[in-house]
Each structure stands twice: as structure tokens, then as C-alpha cells.
Amino acid sequence: MLSPKDYIEKNKDAFLNELIELLKIPSVSADPAFKDDVNAAAKVVKKSLLAAGCDTAEVCETPGLPIVYGEKIIDPKLPTVLVYGHYDVQPPDPIDLWTSPPFEPVIKKTDIHPEGAIFARGACDDKGQMFMHVKALQYMTETDNLPCNVKFMIEGEEEVGSVSLEWFLERNQDKLENDVILISDTGMISKDTPSITTGLRGLSYVEVEVTGPNRDLHSGLYGGAVANPINILNKMIASLQDEDNRITVPGFYDKVEELSKEERQKMAEAPFDLDEYKEHIGIPDVRGEKAYSTLERASIRPTLDVNGIWGGYIGEGAKTVIASKAYAKISMRLVPNHNWEEITELFKKHFESIAPAGVTVEVKPHHGGQAYVTPIDGIEYKAADLAFKDTFGKDAIPLRSGGSIPIVSLFEGYLKSKTILMGFGLNSDAIHSPNEHFGVWNFLKGIETIPYFYKHFTDLKTKS
Ligand code: BES
Ligand code: MN
Ligand code: MN
Numbered sequence: 411m412l413s414p415k416d417y418i419e420k421n422k423d424a425f426l427n428e429l430i431e432l433l434k435i436p437s438v439s440a441d442p443a444f445k446d447d448v449n450a451a452a453k454v455v456k457k458s459l460l461a462a463g464c465d466t467a468e469v470c471e472t473p474g475l476p477i478v479y480g481e482k483i484i485d486p487k488l489p490t491v492l493v494y495g496h497y498d499v500q501p502p503d504p505i506d507l508w509t510s511p512p513f514e515p516v517i518k519k520t521d522i523h524p525e526g527a528i529f530a531r532g533a534c535d536d537k538g539q540m541f542m543h544v545k546a547l548q549y550m551t552e553t554d555n556l557p558c559n560v561k562f563m564i565e566g567e568e569e570v571g572s573v574s575l576e577w578f579l580e581r582n583q584d585k586l587e588n589d590v591i592l593i594s595d596t597g598m599i600s601k602d603t604p605s606i607t608t609g610l611r612g613l614s615y616v617e618v619e620v621t622g623p624n625r626d627l628h629s630g631l632y633g634g635a636v637a638n639p640i641n642i643l644n645k646m647i648a649s650l651q652d653e654d655n656r657i658t659v660p661g662f663y664d665k666v667e668e669l670s671k672e673e674r675q676k677m678a679e680a681p682f683d684l685d686e687y688k689e690h691i692g693i694p695d696v697r698g699e700k701a702y703s704t705l706e707r708a709s710i711r712p713t714l715d716v717n718g719i720w721g722g723y724i725g726e727g728a729k730t731v732i733a734s735k736a737y738a739k740i741s742m743r744l745v746p747n748h749n750w751e752e753i754t755e756l757f758k759k760h761f762e763s764i765a766p767a768g769v770t771v772e773v774k775p776h777h778g779g780q781a782y783v784t785p786i787d788g789i790e791y792k793a794a795d796l797a798f799k800d801t802f803g804k805d806a807i808p809l810r811s812g813g814s815i816p817i818v819s820l821f822e823g824y825l826k827s828k829t830i831l832m833g834f835g836l837n838s839d840a841i842h843s844p845n846e847h848f849g850v851w852n853f854l855k856g857i858e859t860i861p862y863f864y865k866h867f868t869d870l871k872t873k874s
Contacts, residue, residue: 414858417549422854428458429541429853433515433530434465434830437572439475439498447504449495449568462544463551464562474572475566477819482551483559489871490559491864492588495540496568499532500842517850522601522838530840534848535841539594539834541566542856550861550862552591557868559590564837570816571777573810579824589871590790592863594856596811596833601851603681604798604859606791609709609810611817612744612781614754618643618761619772627732636767639736646764647738650714654700657714659760665747669710670694677705680807690838700841708812713743743812750778779816782829790828791868797862801855832863
């Protein structure tokens with residue numbers, strides 16, 4: 411019988427070429443100008459599911475962008491794995507900084523990926539990782555190795571808050587019934603250290619608008635006498651963190667889960683090299699909340715960051731002007747027990763309260779989601795760990811991630827099953843950044859590992 415490894419060896423060029431075709435479609439969910447491309451990508455995903463052996467696959471319309479659903483039910487009495495992923499991608503900006511165009515995928519060698527990596531927006535997040543599951547299914551159906559039922563739910567709004575997915579969950583609870591949800595949309599520690607993501611941070615995303623005079627003013631005629639919204643906005647933002655880099659929004663830390671000494675000790679044992687970390691992202695030093703390590707700051711602690719700020723004149727040369735308005739987009743990463751809607755409210759109240767006389771401030775909530783933690787003593791985790799052991803020869807390290815997949819916490823509520831996050835990306839893959847890429851080795855290793863998860867999960871589930 412053909413092993414996943416042998417099957418992949420025979421088919422890898424075809425797999426890569428198919429992924430490259432999908433990566434050529436600029437399915438940017440944030441920008442309505444790409445709506446047709448988003449729809450086109452959904453169709454390609456549907457076709458690939460049918461080609462991989464799904465009995466049915468459909469592009470399901472929603473109030474927003476479509477969700478692709480597919481399934482193969484071999485025996486209703488057997489367990490069912492629900493695969494979740496997303497085919498939408500982040501905007502490619504700033505395009506100038508890409509060494510090859512974001513939607514013209516090319517395979518290039520890098521230090522970390524001497525076998526080559528596919529450079530394209532979405533290569534790792536999440537088209538490449540989602541596609542591993544499609545190809546793993548193809549292996550299992552073509553070689554008669556599918557041990558259980560499988561359902562796929564691939565959405566097109568993950569990068570903009572998964573608003574329609576909740577709508578879809580509400581209406582399709584029966585259809586989506588499953589025993590475990592499997593997702594590859596996170597990372598692993600390194601190519602020889604597999605890890606299972608056991609936590610995701612929550613998110614509250616807001617936009618703020620500071621308004622001063624009713625029009626842009628001459629900064630000579632009026633400067634010094636009226637509040638400058640840009641100056642004020644920066645001052646307000648600067649006040650949101652104190653000298654210990656703690657967030658000053660009243661109540662922000664009230665519900666933050668404090669990890670036990672043992673848990674923190676365990677985290678500190680994960681392989682991590684601070685010098686390498688600094689070198690990779692080109693910073694002279696790290697900075698963050700006092701009394702926490704870099705790994706902790708980037709996973710178990712909450713944050714507040716400005717993602718973009720604008721206003722006034724930014725064209726060529728100089729223009730002397732006091733802008734009427736200034737804006738910023740602010741995200742807060744949240745941790746278990748935080749309620750994102752409550753944090754959004756706390757932020758709004760505080761930010762409006764610190765506005766000085768002379769300006770008005772408006773806070774517009776965007777989207778958000780709860781944090782998530784998975785237990786490591788269930789059969790779901792065990793199956794993933796065994797699968798990594800089969801293909802990497804060692805146990806996976808459980809690790810909480812700093813990223814967010816807001817829908818994951820909702821899955822448990824709607825679908826009553828646990829989620830397992832088996833990521834194959836690396837931090838250096840530059841997701842959301844220029845020159846995003848995904849190692850060919852990682853892509854193929856994912857396809858190889860996934861069938862083992864199915865096998866172990868089915869074994870453990872049918873025994874239990
Ligand atoms: N796949 C990422 C999240 C991720 C990446 C989690 C790596 C853990 C490790 C996902 O596509 C993403 O980017 N999520 C957004 C949130 C969303 C609401 C825009 C994020 O984390 O910023
Ligand atoms: Mn993603
Ligand atoms: Mn993303």
C-alpha cells in the first residue's frame with residue numbers, strides 16, 4: 411500500500427502547481443474591489459474538493475463572502491473530522507517591498523528553506539496550509555485509506571473577522587456536526603520541532619477618529635491657537651501605556667488569567683533564542699510588559715497596538731496645514747477570560763474620556779473575538795501528537811500562540827467539539843508581511859502528517 415510519503419513523492423509537482431494556480435487569484439477579503447477574485451477562489455476550492463474525492467461540494471452564499479462546504483461520508487457511524495480553513499488573504503501592501511509580485515507565485519530558496527519556498531500572498535496564511543488538507547484527503551481517498559468521515563468548511567472572511575461564518579454556523583449546526591475540528595492556520599516552532607497550538611489570543615479591533623476644526627487650516631494663521639487633531643491623537647495614544655508598558659485603560663486587566671508558576675516554568679522550557687529573534691526581525695532590542703518574557707508577552711499577555719495612523723498632508727514636499735481630522739486603527743490582543751465586547755466598551759469609554767477640550771473623539775468598533783485554550787489531555791490532542799510522532803519522530807510541544815482565529819472559540823459553542831490546531835508555518839514565513847512564503851518542505855510534510863491524525867483520531871475515538 412502506498413504510504414503518504416510515497417504518494418507525495420509521485421505527486422508533489424502536481425500539488426505545487428495546483429496550489430500556485432490558487433495563489434494567483436488575489437482573493438483579498440478586506441477590499442470590495444477584489445470581490446470577483448474572492449468568488450473565483452471559492453470556485454477553485456470547491457473544484458479541488460471534488461477532485462480530492464468529496465461526494466459533494468458547494469459554494470454557499472452568505473450575507474458576505476461565500477463559504478465553501480464539502481464532505482465525504484463513508485459511514486455515518488464512524489467519527490467525523492471537520493476541517494476549517496480560509497481562502498481569503500490579507501491585502502498585499504506595501505507592494506513595493508515584495509521581491510516578486512504577490513500574486514505571481516514563484517519558488518525561491520531561502521536559508522531556512524533550502525528546498526525552496528513558494529512566495530505569494532496567502533502561501534502560508536492560509537491557502538497553502540488549507541490546501542495540505544485537500545491533498546491529504548486526495549491521498550486518503552485515492553489509496554483507500556480514509557478511516558472516517560470528513561467535512562470541509564473553507565471561508566472567505568477570516569482576515570476580516572469571520573462575520574458571515576457565525577451566520578453560517580447558526581444555520582447549519584446539523585450539517586456541520588462533527589467529532590473534532592482540525593485547522594492548519596498557525597505555525598510550528600521550527601522544521602525539526604513540531605508543536606501544537608494550544609491557545610489563541612482574542613481580539614478587539616477599533617478605529618478612532620479625532621476631529622478638530624471644521625476644515626484643514628493654515629498652520630501659520632491658526633497654529634498655536636487651536637488643537638491639532640494629529641498632535642492630540644498621538645498624545646492620547648501614548649498615554650495608553652505606562653512606563654512598565656502596561657495598558658492604562660481602567661479595568662483592562664481585571665479578568666486577565668494569571669498563569670501558575672508551573673505553567674510559566676513550562677513555557678520557559680520551549681526552545682527560544684532571543685538573539686536570533688531580534689536578528690530575524692532586525693531590531694536592536696525587545697520591548698514589552700515589565701516582568702514577562704518575550705514568549706509570554708507574545709502569547710499569554712494582552713496587548714494594545716496601533717496598526718495604522720493617518721491624517722493631514724503626506725504627499726510630496728511640504729504643505730503647511732493643521733488637519734481637521736486624525737485617525738488610527740487600534741487592535742487589542744486579549745487572553746482567556748477576557749470578553750472582547752466588554753474590552754471594546756472599556757476602551758471606548760476611556761478613550762473618549764481622555765479627549766482634551768478642543769477636539770471631539772469617536773471610537774468605532776470593528777470586530778473581535780474571544781481567546782481560546784485547548785486541553786492537552788483529550789484524545790484530540792493525543793491524536794495530533796501521535797501524528798507528529800509518526801512523521802517527525804518526536805512529540806509535539808504544546809504552545810500558546812499570540813495570533814487570533816476568532817471563530818475558534820465560537821466553534822465550541824455552536825458545534826460542541828474541540829478544535830485541534832496543527833500548524834506547519836514558521837514565524838519567518840512573513841504572513842501578513844511583504845514576501846510571505848511557505849516552505850515546500852512544510853507543505854509536503856503537512857500533507858504527510860494529516861492522514862496520520864485521521865487514523866489515530868478514529869482509532870482513539872472508536873475505542874473510547
Ligand atoms: N492564521 C492567522 C492567525 C494566526 C497565525 C494564529 C499564526 C497563530 C499563528 C489568521 O489568518 C489571522 O491573521 N488572524 C487575524 C485575526 C483576524 C480577525 C483578522 C490576526 O491574528 O490578526
Ligand atoms: Mn490565517
Ligand atoms: Mn491571517
